Amino acid sequence: MQLNHKKAPINIKAALTIATSALLGTLPVIANAADDSTTAAKAQQESSWDFESAFLYYSESDRVSAAEAVINAQKTFENEEVLNLKLTIDSLTGASATGAAAQPNVQTFTRPSGKGSYQTQANETPLDDTFKDTRVQLNAQWTQPLAEDYTGSAGVHISKEYDYLSLGVNGNLAYDFNNKNSTFSVGLSYFQDRFEPEGGIPLAFASMPLAYDNEYDEYDEYDDEDGEDQTVNSAGKAAFNATRRTDSDDKTTADIMLSFTQVINRRMITQFNYSYSKVDGYLNDPFKMLSLVNSKGIAQDYLYENRPDSRVKQSVFAQTKYHFEQNVIDISYRYMWDDWAIDSHTIDSRLRIPLSRNSYIEPHFRLYQQSAAEFYQPFLAQSNSIPKFASADYRIGEMTAYTLGLKYGMKLSDGNDLSFRLEYYRQDPKNSGHQAPGALAEVDLYESVDAIIAQVSYSF
Amino acid sequence: MKKKPVRQVEITATDDGHCLSFHAMASPCEVLVVSKNNKLALTLGKLVADEVWRIEDKYSRYQASSVCSAINNSGGQALAIDQETYLLLNFAETCYQLSNGVFDITSGVLRQVWQFDGSDNIPHDTEVQKSLENIGWHKIAFDEQQIIMPDNMALDFGGIGKEYAVDRAMIIANEFTQLPLLVNLGGDLAANKPRKTNVPWQVGIEHPGFIERKPMVVSLLKGALATSGDAKRFLFKDNVRYSHILNAKTGWPVVQAPRSITVVAPQCIQAGILATLALMQGPQAEKFLTEQEIKFWAIR
Numbered sequence: 085m086q087l088n089h090k091k092a093p094i095n096i097k098a099a100l101t102i103a104t105s106a107l108l109g110t111l112p113v114i115a116n117a118a119d120d121s122t123t124a125a126k127a128q129q130e131s132s133w134d135f136e137s138a139f140l141y142y143s144e145s146d147r148v149s150a151a152e153a154v155i156n157a158q159k160t161f162e163n164e165e166v167l168n169l170k171l172t173i174d175s176l177t178g179a180s181a182t183g184a185a186a187q188p189n190v191q192t193f194t195r196p197s198g199k200g201s202y203q204t205q206a207n208e209t210p211l212d213d214t215f216k217d218t219r220v221q222l223n224a225q226w227t228q229p230l231a232e233d234y235t236g237s238a239g240v241h242i243s244k245e246y247d248y249l250s251l252g253v254n255g256n257l258a259y260d261f262n263n264k265n266s267t268f269s270v271g272l273s274y275f276q277d278r279f280e281p282e283g284g285i286p287l288a289f290a291s292m293p294l295a296y297d298n299e300y301d302e303y304d305e306y307d308d309e310d311g312e313d314q315t316v317n318s319a320g321k322a323a324f325n326a327t328r329r330t331d332s333d334d335k336t337t338a339d340i341m342l343s344f345t346q347v348i349n350r351r352m353i354t355q356f357n358y359s360y361s362k363v364d365g366y367l368n369d370p371f372k373m374l375s376l377v378n379s380k381g382i383a384q385d386y387l388y389e390n391r392p393d394s395r396v397k398q399s400v401f402a403q404t405k406y407h408f409e410q411n412v413i414d415i416s417y418r419y420m421w422d423d424w425a426i427d428s429h430t431i432d433s434r435l436r437i438p439l440s441r442n443s444y445i446e447p448h449f450r451l452y453q454q455s456a457a458e459f460y461q462p463f464l465a466q467s468n469s470i471p472k473f474a475s476a477d478y479r480i481g482e483m484t485a486y487t488l489g490l491k492y493g494m495k496l497s498d499g500n501d502l503s504f505r506l507e508y509y510r511q512d513p514k515n516s517g518h519q520a521p522g523a524l525a526e527v528d529l530y531e532s533v534d535a536i537i538a539q540v541s542y543s544f
Numbered sequence: 545m546k547k548k549p550v551r552q553v554e555i556t557a558t559d560d561g562h563c564l565s566f567h568a569m570a571s572p573c574e575v576l577v578v579s580k581n582n583k584l585a586l587t588l589g590k591l592v593a594d595e596v597w598r599i600e601d602k603y604s605r606y607q608a609s610s611v612c613s614a615i616n617n618s619g620g621q622a623l624a625i626d627q628e629t630y631l632l633l634n635f636a637e638t639c640y641q642l643s644n645g646v647f648d649i650t651s652g653v654l655r656q657v658w659q660f661d662g663s664d665n666i667p668h669d670t671e672v673q674k675s676l677e678n679i680g681w682h683k684i685a686f687d688e689q690q691i692i693m694p695d696n697m698a699l700d701f702g703g704i705g706k707e708y709a710v711d712r713a714m715i716i717a718n719e720f721t722q723l724p725l726l727v728n729l730g731g732d733l734a735a736n737k738p739r740k741t742n743v744p745w746q747v748g749i750e751h752p753g754f755i756e757r758k759p760m761v762v763s764l765l766k767g768a769l770a771t772s773g774d775a776k777r778f779l780f781k782d783n784v785r786y787s788h789i790l791n792a793k794t795g796w797p798v799v800q801a802p803r804s805i806t807v808v809a810p811q812c813i814q815a816g817i818l819a820t821l822a823l824m825q826g827p828q829a830e831k832f833l834t835e836q837e838i839k840f841w842a843i844r
Contacts, residue, residue, distance in 0.1 A: 095836070096642050096818070096836055097809075097814075097836045097837070097838060099638065099642055100638070100639075100642070100809075100814045100817055100818065101810065101814065103635050103638040103639075104635070104810075104811045104813055104814045106631065106634065107631050107632065107634070107635040107708070107711075107813065108711050108712070108715065108811060108813075109715075160722055163580075163581075164579070164581060164584065164723075229581065232583070233583065260583070264583060264587055350594070409626075441627060441631070
């Protein structure tokens with residue numbers, strides 16, 4: 085009638101602790117109880133900050149690769165005020181498409197700085213391989229209840245790269261109603277960006293100048309005694325500078341976003357967003373150009389691109405999450421349109437499948453389709469007059485893209501979360517009806533870009 | 545039949561927060577949270593109540609649509625089970641092993657012969673022996689996918705269900721907020737952290753049936769409390785007091801057990817099992833807990 089603990093001194097307490105952890109999926113913890121008399125027993129220190137960290141690696145085949153580290157810290161204060169700080173550091177290296185068209189012959193391009201040149205082999209898409217940048221970004225956001233059912237939030241953003249500075253502020257007001265099952269929010273944000281590219285900002289449709297300080301140049305010695313960048317090749321520098329408008333330029337972005345979230349039932353939640361974004365200022369990419377081709381499709385010159393100095397973007401977004409008995413599905417759709425005549429559709433879906441109480445896999449599928457900007461063209465033809473605006477940047481041309489990915493997440497025995505994500509991303513630029521003369525018909529003007537994304541996340 | 549209580553959560557303000565009360569598992573239940581935000585408190589209360597009601601609906605043997613009833617009516621056929629049920633069965637298995645078969649969630653059929661109504665109505669041993677034929681955890685086969693239970697046997701999650709609900713409710717609550725809070729389901733309770741830095745929760749433990757006794761007040765910084773024992777549910781014959789705690793191996797009540805034991809543990813389900821296992825030690829109950837270095841309060 086009694087337990088057998090005398091002859092077999094099993095530690096029942098320890099055995100139960102393990103069994104309880106298995107049942108609840110928790111980590112074993114210590115309870116603190118104090119008698120009426122001894123209230124001064126050790127109190128558990130409040131874990132004040134929650135951290136999330138992630139490391140992401142992105143690599144396009146033969147092109148850009150990026151490494152990104154993110155650390156996010158969040159603290160909740162007594163009256164449900166939340167402070168969120170996020171630091172992002174990324175480093176970008178590799179080659180990116182310049183906009184120039186592939187040719188049946190070798191092409192020589194001046195580096196953006198004007199100091200040196202590089203060559204692109206026949207039939208290859210010209211890529212500028214001088215891409216190298218490190219970006220440090222800091223976001224701070226403060227959120228707190230303002231009044232019954234009202235939550236306010238305000239934040240600042242600063243992002244600095246070698247040649248780029250972005251400063252931003254944002255504010256958001258959320259109103260809960262219908263028993264907190266519905267939330268309406270309105271958010272405003274404003275960004276001020278300054279671009280100071282290496283080599284300055286080129287004039288619209290200026291011809292790519294010759295390199296003036298080629299490393300193979302015989303005139304590469306500076307006259308130090310003079311204290312100035314005096315080289316024998318100063319005429320080359322003057323020619324280069326003649327293609328430059330200024331050293332730096334600005335753009336501003338003002339966004340407004342309206343959002344409505346509705347809890348349908350215990351298993352389902354939906355969200356609808358509308359956003360309006362107005363960008364003004366310098367919207368060109370100073371490193372992008374267009375090939376000016378003759379009637380045989382052979383490049384005669386390379387001209388810097390020119391885009392309008394304002395853009396108005398609008399988008400609508402709908403998202404639904406549904407929690408099945410086991411799985412969670414998350415589907416969203418976005419429609420974006422702007423006054424550059426770009427419109428895009430994005431469908432994004434994730435399905436979280438628990439493998440056990442402490443782990444899951446999550447397949448991810450994303451499909452993206454966009455139409456070309458009205459001034460997009462893969463090259464300029466000599467037979468036509470130069471248009472007011474033109475860009476051969478494939479990112480504003482017609483394209484479809486898709487992402488296929490898989491994430492594996494697990495809860496570690498200490499209660500922290502660890503996850504791994506691996507994705508394949510493919511961009512397929514399309515011809516939006518441009519006739520390719522002569523040699524251009526033989527080369528790939530719309531080269532696909534393959535990329536791999538790998539991410540490790542850890543929250544503690 | 546008693547009318548089923550209405551499922552609703554009521555909110556009242558306390559000195560430093562709110563109390564959310566509801567009724568579940570035949571007990572008054574409450575959530576105390578240190579927050580002046582009544583919307584937040586009410587949302588928390590509803591989350592907790594929904595979880596407790598969910599577990600009640602799923603594992604109550606009184607509800608025809610419960611998983612427990614489905615198993616009990618499976619007639620010896622294999623029945624598919626989900627992960628949660630599997631984990632609960634696993635836990636019950638551990639308790640069975642640790643108690644050498646004294647704690648057995650198939651022992652509920654003994655209630656057909658034992659009615660603890662304060663009378664001297666002791667059943668005949670032949671009746672008890674007949675019931676024992678339909679008891680025995682070892683006769684049950686289960687894995688992550690299914691359970692096969694012989695006909696005429698029945699599971700009863702009553703010994704662990706409420707404590708499990710406390711722990712699950714605490715998990716749900718902690719996902720929602722990190723504010724200090726306490727979940728109390730009819731005396732089985734847990735707190736996630738001290739009410740304030742170094743300030744414990746003051747918990748009145750009402751011992752069921754002890755009408756004359758004032759609730760004992762204990763301080764709890766964090767962790768869980770569970771109480772086993774019921775002063776009203778006993779039989780008394782020839783100067784022997786038979787407690788309602790039955791030994792699943794013999795089919796007979798444990799004698800000379802404390803009337804009630806309250807145990808402290810990190811999780812409520814642990815506390816509950818330790819209290820029950822201790823009661824099963826009869827006169828050795830306190831010694832058992834002391835040897836395991838477990839904090840407890842016993843009433844004899």
